[in-house]
Amino acid sequence: MIGRSPLAREFWKHGRVAACPIYDMHGHMGHFHSIYFPRADAASMVRTMDEAGVRLLVFSHHAALNSPDLANEPSIAAVKEFPDRLRAYCMINPNYPEQVARDLAAFSNLFPQVYVGFKFLSDYHQVALTDPRYAPAWEMANERALPVLAHTWGGSAYDGEAVVREVAERYPQVRFLLGHACHGAWHAAVALARDFPNIYLELTAVFDDRGVIEIFVEEVGSERILFGTDLPWFDPHHAIGVLMNADISDADRHNICHRNAEKLLAPILPDLIA
Amino acid sequence: MRFFDCNAFFGLPARRPLAPVATAEALLAEMDHAGVDRALVWHIAQHDVAAQTGNRLLTESIAAFDRLYGCWTVLPNHASELPAPAVLFEQMYKTRTVALRAFPDDHRFLLGEVSMGDLLSAMVLRRVPLFVSLIRGITWRGIYDVLEAFPELTCVVCDHGCWGEDRMFRPLLERYPHVYIDTAQYLLDGGIEALVSDYGANRLLFGSGFPESYFGGMMMALKHADIPLEAKQAVAYGNLERLIERAWGDIVKEVVV
Numbered sequence: 001m002i003g004r005s006p007l008a009r010e011f012w013k014h015g016r017v018a019a020c021p022i023y024d025m026h027g028h029m030g031h032f033h034s035i036y037f038p039r040a041d042a043a044s045m046v047r048t049m050d051e052a053g054v055r056l057l058v059f060s061h062h063a064a065l066n067s068p069d070l071a072n073e074p075s076i077a078a079v080k081e082f083p084d085r086l087r088a089y090c091m092i093n094p095n096y097p098e099q100v101a102r103d104l105a106a107f108s109n110l111f112p113q114v115y116v117g118f119k120f121l122s123d124y125h126q127v128a129l130t131d132p133r134y135a136p137a138w139e140m141a142n143e144r145a146l147p148v149l150a151h152t153w154g155g156s157a158y159d160g161e162a163v164v165r166e167v168a169e170r171y172p173q174v175r176f177l178l179g180h181a182c183h184g185a186w187h188a189a190v191a192l193a194r195d196f197p198n199i200y201l202e203l204t205a206v207f208d209d210r211g212v213i214e215i216f217v218e219e220v221g222s223e224r225i226l227f228g229t230d231l232p233w234f235d236p237h238h239a240i241g242v243l244m245n246a247d248i249s250d251a252d253r254h255n256i257c258h259r260n261a262e263k264l265l266a267p268i269l270p271d272l273i274a
Numbered sequence: 275m276r277f278f279d280c281n282a283f284f285g286l287p288a289r290r291p292l293a294p295v296a297t298a299e300a301l302l303a304e305m306d307h308a309g310v311d312r313a314l315v316w317h318i319a320q321h322d323v324a325a326q327t328g329n330r331l332l333t334e335s336i337a338a339f340d341r342l343y344g345c346w347t348v349l350p351n352h353a354s355e356l357p358a359p360a361v362l363f364e365q366m367y368k369t370r371t372v373a374l375r376a377f378p379d380d381h382r383f384l385l386g387e388v389s390m391g392d393l394l395s396a397m398v399l400r401r402v403p404l405f406v407s408l409i410r411g412i413t414w415r416g417i418y419d420v421l422e423a424f425p426e427l428t429c430v431v432c433d434h435g436c437w438g439e440d441r442m443f444r445p446l447l448e449r450y451p452h453v454y455i456d457t458a459q460y461l462l463d464g465g466i467e468a469l470v471s472d473y474g475a476n477r478l479l480f481g482s483g484f485p486e487s488y489f490g491g492m493m494m495a496l497k498h499a500d501i502p503l504e505a506k507q508a509v510a511y512g513n514l515e516r517l518i519e520r521a522w523g524d525i526v527k528e529v530v531v
Contacts, residue, residue: 001309002490015498035438038464048463051498186292208436208459210488211292234436234461241494245308 007253008244015237016053020254022236023261024049026149026179026204026228027059029078033066040232042078046085052236055258056265056272057086058149059231060119064091068099072106079114084272087112089119089149094133104136112268117147117175122158124151129159129167142171147264149177149202154185161188168196175264177202177226186212193220200260204228207242214247222252226260275497278312278511279305279489281405281432281456281481285318285331295485298335298342305341308489310482312341314373314405314514320347321377321410325356333369343518344371345405349381350389359396366402372518373403373430377411385412385420398426401452401521407433414442421450428452428517432481436461440469447473454513456481457492466499466509475505479513 001012010017030040039048049057061074075088090107092100107115118137122129129150141148152159161182168176181201182189193199193216201224206212216225227243229236243253266273284301286294295301298315305313317335320328325347336342346366349355356362366372374397378385385406387394397404404427406412417431429452434443436459446453458481460466469478480496482489496506 002493003307012494012497015494035462036440037438038462038468044464051500205436207491208461208483208487209292210484210486215292229463232463233438235463235465235495237498238461238491238495241490241492241497242488244494245488245490 002241002245005244005250005253007250011240011244015051018053020053021055021258022053022227022240023258023265024054024057024229024231024236025177025226025261026202027057027231028062028065029059029232030062030074032062035233037232042081042086045232046082048231048236049085052240054236055085056261057231058089058116058147059086060089060091060149064119065093065121065124068093068096071099072103076110076114083113087116087269088114089117089147090115091119091121092134092137093121093125094127094131095125097133100133100136104140107140116265116268117141117149120148120150120159122151122163123153123156126158128157129163130170138167138171138174142173145173145175146268147175147177149179152178152180152182152189154182154188161185161192164192164199165195168192168199172196172198174198176200179228180205181212181216186215190216190219193224200224200226200264202226202228203239203256204230204234207234207239213242217248217252222248222255223260225256226264227257275507276511277310277480277489277493278314278514279310279482279484280314280430280479280514281407281458282313282484283316283318284335284485285328287318288322291486293485298339301484302339302341304484304489308493310489310493311511312343314343314345314518316345316347316375320375321380325349325381333371336370340370342370343373344369345373345375346371347381348374348376348390348393350383351393352389359393362393363396363400363402367522372522373405375405375407377407378416379413380411385416387423394420394424394427397428398424401428401517403428403430403517403521405430405432408435408439409433414439417446421446421453425450426452428454428521430454430456430479430517432456433458433483435459438462438465440465444472447477453477454479454517457496457509458483458487460492461495466496467501470499470501470505470509475501475508476513476516478509479517480510
């Protein structure tokens with residue numbers, strides 16, 4: 001038994017709990033150059049989701065991250081295959097403004113059946129979140145109050161805490177999900193979440209750093225924290241085990257696993273969330 | 275399920291972490307909260323201060339707690355910094371110290387025949403496990419080198435990283451029969467299942483990486499992995515117990531929990 005709370009006991013026993021579905025707000029899909037994935041195709045990922053009680057995964061396909069040739073097409077295809085279990089972020093690669101224009105033009109037709117928001121990967125594309133090439137996507141997200149999941153990493157010149165603060169001030173209507181929660185700059189992430197009510201701390205790659213979740217819950221509150229795993233990278237059962245082992249309440253766990261995501265997604269996906 | 279953690283430490287690191295666990299008593303309290311039965315542990319001073327200082331602190335700290343087994347740090351012995359292998363092993367047995375750790379890059383030596391041939395040869399004969407951690411003082415190149423020189427060495431590779439290191443450790447598992455990996459940071463979805471399918475359940479040891487990682491993460495991943503119950507129990511407890519028994523006889527079973 002990894003914790004003594006009723007929820008921890010249920011998850012430990014069954015691996016999933018119907019009353020506590022998981023909304024994984026940070027996923028990917030498909031092969032990636034530097035890692036072996038046993039379960040990277042859509043069907044295998046849905047199998048993993050079933051095993052851990054993950055109700056919905058919001059993701060961006062690895063090809064969408066790094067192959068301008070394929071762009072968002074693999075993400076779109078996967079959502080169409082599993083429309084009840086998957087939604088995609090429209091990946092924006094600002095190194096290709098002409099592709100960004102095409103992605104934005106297509107966005108409305110695919111929202112919300114496929115897309116629920118945007119994904120930015122500034123460290124990898126080496127374009128700062130504040131760069132004007134991102135502006136068209138930021139402006140659309142701001143105008144429509146959409147979720148934007150941005151990879152954020154402490155100290156980064158592209159998506160570190162200072163850059164995040166600048167765009168958060170500029171686009172106050174965006175539902176700004178800090179992917180990896182400014183990894184390593186934990187107290188800066190806390191300050192950002194306190195200063196900007198539209199900022200959420202997303203936990204991918206945070207689960208293996210003991211103590212961070214307790215700090216976030218105590219200093220920000222569990223209402224602004226979102227579950228994420230980078231699936232197919234990280235086993236959701238690992239993340240669940242950490243949440244059940246961490247020194248937080250079952251109410252906090254419910255917020256992180258599903259309630260916060262449900263509030264975020266309900267205006268976009270009323271039928272699916274209901 | 276019972277859990278025997280092969281990779282946990284206590285003590286205060288020189289660079290303060292978010293959630294340090296200072297004492298063996300505090301470690302045991304966390305183990306009780308999580309449901310971990312036993313642990314093979316080391317003291318952070320073995321890395322941050324000196325092998326001699328840390329080994330002594332470890333031994334003193336765990337002496338009263340039968341559920342904790344020690345893992346000392348070793349060095350090259352050309353300056354007689356530690357006892358000769360035969361004496362070292364005798365001291366280990368008397369203090370419930372059942373494995374050794376090395377941090378060659380951080381402690382400025384080369385882990386190989388020239389520097390440590392006497393100890394490594396003795397470890398092979400006695401089957402004493404060597405633990406190495408990829409987040410402290412060794413690289414994959416260092417691990418490949420020592421195993422090339424000592425292919426029969428019992429070596430447990432810990433903390434191999436959450437970025438997916440199968441391309442690094444699978445060749446070692448195939449070539450060297452006494453290489454094992456721990457679960458700390460093996461977060462890869464489906465990784466446990468794939469590894470057990472390809473290599474059996476005996477090459478993977480439950481390790482938490484505590485206190486830098488939570489016990490509960492890999493415990494939950496293992497509990498609900500899609501592998502047979504016997505395989506889970508081997509990874510969670512039996513494999514480490516077997517490694518210790520191979521080297522030290524019934525030292526584990528002598529302790530009644």
